[in-house]
Amino acid sequence: AQSVTQLGSHVSVSEGALVLLRCNYSSSVPPYLFWYVQYPNQGLQLLLKYTSAATLVKGINGFEAEFKKSETSFHLTKPSAHMSDAAEYFCAVTLNAGKSTFGDGTTLTVKP
């Protein structure tokens, strides 16, 4: 069975500060990992994905994530937050057949 835990349902940062959203996974086989972003009243869109190539993955809008097998983690970071980054972020794990398990989400607030 696979599962995803996102630590912190709400994260608040100041504009220009580092963004760190935490995701830990549980999987019996090497996972494929994804971060999605959801803006208000919209569906989810892909930020980045890890599919067993490089462990440091770069995504859109300046986000990146590092796969750490020893820590079973896939934390999302951005060096400098922008007001437009305010959204809900979801970590997801996929094993096979395209079926994913999503975390409960982390709402990011960016203060001016």
Added chain:
Amino acid sequence: DVKVTQSSRYLVKRTGEKVFLECVQDMDHENMFWYRQDPGLGLRLIYFSYDVKMKEKGDIPEGYSVSREKKERFSLILESASTNQTSMYLCASGQGGVYEQYFGPGTRLTVT
């Protein structure tokens, strides 16, 4: 760009009504999914389909059914709507295997 469309953005129905939510994708994806999204609970999979006329139950299929008669279209049916089915419903599609999913904008359903 992949496009996933959902028939309604907002829907209000009465208890006991039969409700149809339609989803169409334009990328010839094998897989299609229906999720419901509730605050603090993340995304929960209701049903998914990996081919025409094929379906599998997700984590919370009770009270729902689905239909996939054509590859591009996946319908979610609430046979007799109840107030606890008030939620945001998200449709997604994806290629087979461990690829990312593409989401529609969502349908916010209110059952009164």
